[in-house]
Amino acid sequence: MKAALAEFARRGFESTSTRDIADSAGVPHSLVIYHFGDKDDLWYATVREAVGVYTRHSFGAAKPVGEEDPAIHLKRIFARYIRFSAEFPDFFRMMTHENLVGSKRLSWLVKNHVAPTTRQMTELIRRAQKQGSFVGGDPVRLLYLFLGAATSPYRSARELKLLTGKAQDAPAAINSHIALCESLFFLTARG
Numbered sequence: 727m728k729a730a731l732a733e734f735a736r737r738g739f740e741s742t743s744t745r746d747i748a749d750s751a752g753v754p755h756s757l758v759i760y761h762f763g764d765k766d767d768l769w770y771a772t773v774r775e776a777v778g779v780y781t782r783h784s785f786g787a788a789k790p791v792g793e794e795d796p797a798i799h800l801k802r803i804f805a806r807y808i809r810f811s812a813e814f815p816d817f818f819r820m821m822t823h824e825n826l827v828g829s830k831r832l833s834w835l836v837k838n839h840v841a842p843t844t845r846q847m848t849e850l851i852r853r854a855q856k857q858g859s860f861v862g863g864d865p866v867r868l869l870y871l872f873l874g875a876a877t878s879p880y881r882s883a884r885e886l887k888l889l890t891g892k893a894q895d896a897p898a899a900i901n902s903h904i905a906l907c908e909s910l911f912f913l914t915a916r917g
């Protein structure tokens with residue numbers, strides 16, 4: 727699965743073969759075909775695994791929006807998302823490829839995973855805006871601005887390391903990035 731994620735991230739779905747993935751994983755090609763069938767099935771299994779890792783680590787907004795302070799809830803979710811982004815940058819690189827081609831795979835991902843989470847997140851953003859603790863604007867656009875800001879240092883980690891001389895996935899760098907993102911989106915953080 728890690729090899730599939732890395733290859734889909736590097737080459738995109740269309741330019742990746744199950745043989746490339748098998749070679750990258752150091753396993754016989756026949757084993758990949760036996761366990762996953764074809765490239766489509768392997769892609770879906772790879773996404774399910776990545777989403778499962780996200781969910782198992784409580785990174786997502788899996789629980790319903792309750793009475794908890796929305797800004798505190800959002801900060802916790804955003805911090806977890808940034809940590810996930812630092813650990814699994816290939817997931818976001820793979821999604822960038824899917825966005826370029828507008829595939830049925832992307833439609834499936836949006837319907838089954840992105841849309842439900844987006845509904846919860848935008849509700850939290852609306853509530854935080856109403857209490858005056860989150861920047862104003864369209865909640866969906868603000869969510870996507872956050873997603874871009876959250877993942878950017880990890881999607882471009884090599885470039886940033888060349889520019890700064892620092893690894894972007896070091897704990898101190900991740901904590902610094904969380905604080906920076908909070909200062910951009912939460913009005914209470916500007917205080």
